[in-house]
Amino acid sequence: MHAIVRHDDGSLSQQQVDRPTPGPTEVLIKNAAAGINPVDWKIRANGDAFGTFDAARPMILGWDVAGEVVEVGAGVTRFEVGDRVFGMPRFPRPAEAYAEYVVAGSREVARTPAALSDIEAGALPLAVLTAWQAVVDTLHIGEGDRLLVHAASGGVGHLAAQIAKARGAEVWGTASAKNHDALRDLGVDHLIDYRTERFEEIAVDMDAVLDLVGGSEHAERSVKSLRRGGRLVVVPGGDAIPPASMLDDAGVSATWILVEPDYASLEAVAAMIEAGSLRVVVGDTRPLDRLAELHEIGETGGPMGKLVATIG
CATH class of the missing domain: 3.40.50.720 (NAD(P)-binding Rossmann-like Domain)
Structure with a gap:
């Protein structure tokens, strides 16, 4: 699959990497949109602040995921193949969301409200x-x-x-x-x-x-x-x-505070969106292979709201 990899000099480039496989209680998500957050460009520029990335693996940033479940691991009861989901897997451990496919714990994601596009859903989680x-x-x-x-x-x-x-x-x-x-x-x-x-x-x-x-x-x-x-x-x-x-x-x-994955809060947010009491503002989008541009925009202040990379 395609993913955006961070290099030792702090630069980003698109590369082919192995597609992940879901384990027990996990789902594989075909990612449609990945939000960009300040923590992303801070780690890109300064290295692994949390000490959670594996130096033996390509460093793939990103925690905002929105897409479709394409495979479920053993023991998953919350989702089926074809469900639209959004979430923030594993934070502050690597979620590797700057990629075409992302593995997440089934209780780290929630169903995407019908009222949201994938881009809007990708802007939300973190x-x-x-x-x-x-x-x-x-x-x-x-x-x-x-x-x-x-x-x-x-x-x-x-x-x-x-x-x-x-x-x-x-x-x-x-x-x-x-x-x-x-x-x-x-x-x-x-x-x-x-x-x-x-x-x-x-x-x-x-x-x-x-x-x-x-x-x-x-x-x-x-x-x-x-x-x-x-x-x-x-x-x-x-x-x-x-x-x-x-x-x-x-x-x-x-x-x-340091944010944590929390599907129950995502479900509460989804209810607010469906009720019309919460809106997400998307300031700019770029395709995955131009994700580095979104980092540059974010670091210089950027527009109101969230920056989102579109995938696929």
């Missing part, structure tokens, strides 16, 4: 699971909560804002001014242009902040937006968590 696990499982956002989402126009941010809104929250978002109208259309209540405004002077007394930007200085500024008892989640990395003394003085808590 970003929407990050959003769900931050907003629902970690921040426990509910009716009347005031939430500030940083990078609200990004792949995770535009989904997190909608999930919070659907749960009854009042949502603030930071984004460049060019994306404000689109975010209002997705339901964001208050928008802050991070290029010209200090968010901590506008979004105050927040119940929660979801920081998708990262960096210690940005997280420390986010503490100033929180009320006493507020919660901060930083996604890009635990090294950005503000000092304990600052958190104690402000009376707030902070943590970071």
Whole structure:
């Protein structure tokens, strides 16, 4: 099969590699679309941050999968050949999603909503699971909560804002001014242009902040937006968590999360999509053999939403 392989110098190229075979409890997916995420280009540029890739195998990046089940392993009861599925297998272990065929655990993927194209489904998994696990499982956002989402126009941010809104929250978002109208259309209540405004002077007394930007200085500024008892989640990395003394003085808590495969959350997301309360924005697509271009676009800021490689 064709796959995109990462080389030692950080470059990407399309190569022929062996097609995988599903084992017990696994399915083989004919991949139609693979979303591109910041973790992909960070590992491409800097190497295996998680230490989970096998140096003896070609390094194939990618975790977003959307396509059709073409083979099922022993013990699989959730799917049959021909089912459309989407998911984020194995993260942070290699899923090798930049390829024509992908093996996934049957409980790492969910049925693709009929309302979604393969490209839209391929845009969702890692970003929407990050959003769900931050907003629902970690921040426990509910009716009347005031939430500030940083990078609200990004792949995770535009989904997190909608999930919070659907749960009854009042949502603030930071984004460049060019994306404000689109975010209002997705339901964001208050928008802050991070290029010209200090968010901590506008979004105050927040119940929660979801920081998708990262960096210690940005997280420390986010503490100033929180009320006493507020919660901060930083996604890009635990090294950005503000000092304990600052958190104690402000009376707030902070943590970071690393997204995990979770079919139940994907099914909850699918229900939202079918109900019309969640939309995914696809910013750009390129065929698999031009996937390196999507990395370049993402690294330079890119358009609102997600970047997706089409396959086949």
